[in-house]
Amino acid sequence: MHEYSIVQALLARVDTEARARRATAVHRLSVRIGELSGVEMDLLTTAYETFRERTICDRAELNLQLVPARWECPDCGGGIGRGEVLMCPSCAVPARLVQGDEIMLDRIEMEVP
Amino acid sequence: MCDTCGCGDSEIVPVDVHEKILAGNDRTAAHNREHFAERGVVAVNLMGSPGAGKTALLEATARRLAGRQRLGALAGDLATERDADRLRAAGITAKSITTGSACHLDADMVHRGLHRFPWREFEYLFIENVGNLVCPAIYDLGQAANVVALAVTEGEDKPLKYPVMFRKADLVLLTKIDLLPHLPDVHLETIADALGRVMPRPLYFPVSARTGEGMDRWLKWLETLRSVRRSSEATEPMPKRNVVIASS
Numbered sequence: 001m002h003e004y005s006i007v008q009a010l011l012a013r014v015d016t017e018a019r020a021r022r023a024t025a026v027h028r029l030s031v032r033i034g035e036l037s038g039v040e041m042d043l044l045t046t047a048y049e050t051f052r053e054r055t056i057c058d059r060a061e062l063n064l065q066l067v068p069a070r071w072e073c074p075d076c077g078g079g080i081g082r083g084e085v086l087m088c089p090s091c092a093v094p095a096r097l098v099q100g101d102e103i104m105l106d107r108i109e110m111e112v113p
Numbered sequence: 114m115c116d117t118c119g120c121g122d123s124e125i126v127p128v129d130v131h132e133k134i135l136a137g138n139d140r141t142a143a144h145n146r147e148h149f150a151e152r153g154v155v156a157v158n159l160m161g162s163p164g165a166g167k168t169a170l171l172e173a174t175a176r177r178l179a180g181r182q183r184l185g186a187l188a189g190d191l192a193t194e195r196d197a198d199r200l201r202a203a204g205i206t207a208k209s210i211t212t213g214s215a216c217h218l219d220a221d222m223v224h225r226g227l228h229r230f231p232w233r234e235f236e237y238l239f240i241e242n243v244g245n246l247v248c249p250a251i252y253d254l255g256q257a258a259n260v261v262a263l264a265v266t267e268g269e270d271k272p273l274k275y276p277v278m279f280r281k282a283d284l285v286l287l288t289k290i291d292l293l294p295h296l297p298d299v300h301l302e303t304i305a306d307a308l309g310r311v312m313p314r315p316l317y318f319p320v321s322a323r324t325g326e327g328m329d330r331w332l333k334w335l336e337t338l339r340s341v342r343r344s345s346e347a348t349e350p351m352p353k354r355n356v357v358i359a360s361s
Binding site for chain 2 (some may be wrong): 001002005006009010012013017021024027031036037038039071083084085086087094095096097101102103104105106107108109110111112113
């Protein structure tokens with residue numbers, strides 16, 4: 001359950017940012033999770049609910065966005081369908097993952113004096 | 114302070130961060146990678162399910178390389194010293210990283226594991242990760258390459274069920290192939306097809322630590338990895354174009 005360690009890293013990052021701005025509370029976190037990141041959204045939510053207590057994120061909503069995996073040919077830009085072999089059928093070059101492996105903190109909405 | 118009407122209320126401000134949540138781990142991994150590159154140590158992150166044959170593979174590797182290469186290993190283990198004991202008996206200088214309840218190694222655990230450990234003396238440092246096909250894939254440790262051990266007894270569909278792990282693999286070792294005669298429903302071609310759907314550059318070697326079949330190819334690959342590392346100043350994971358794509 002690495003989601004717990006991810007939440008701990010997230011809370012530490014938010015805490016640093018909030019302290020730097022002398023925030024009194026955090027209202028919302030916007031996080032993007034890729035389909036191929038290896039992070040389960042439900043487990044991440046559970047871990048967040050567990051660990052946010054008595055932190056600056058105590059009342060902060062966690063806004064999770066799932067990013068679907070997208071593979072394409074680095075040469076012709078053609079997409080590779082879900083479940084297909086990861087090789088461009090036209091150019092015969094290995095596909096590249098253009099999105100879907102994110103574990104990313106995008107935005108913090110915080111209350112500052 | 115609200116400066117619209119001067120009421121003195123606090124204000125909600127959006128702060129754009131756009132940073133990887135594991136950026137701290139990635140920084141430590143980059144630090145480890147620099148250490149390894151400076152000392153010419155090739156670090157290999159060996160991952161796979163519990164029982165995939167990771168330790169047996171390293172034991173067989175040590176037997177083959179005895180007296181020729183200096184090998185070290187950090188063995189991630191939830192609770193015991195068993196793997197490190199086995200590796201030491203096989204001639205590898207080994208140390209356990211006991212993770213407690215953690216299901217994976219991270220870059221900081223590896224960094225701490227290097228303290229009071231003669232890692233600078235090794236040609237190869239194997240980091241035997243905690244047996245798990247999910248969590249270890251997410252954490253960069255500073256390795257030169259990721260190797261995933263997949264036992265043929267685990268079934269043909271594992272690559273499709275655990276795409277995150279196999280996407281991160283530079284090489285997959287299909288282990289325990291000496292058991293194939295007893296597994297009429299397991300076909301290497303089917304596993305190979307599954308790997309091609311989750312790895313953009315599928316590279317796999319069928320091996321048996323017990324009979325030694327396929328081990329030469331694995332050792333050759335390790336040698337290539339070392340020469341690639343030596344000939345480049347790059348601190349990034351190894352350039353994949355320099356390895357040969359295997360047939361089944």
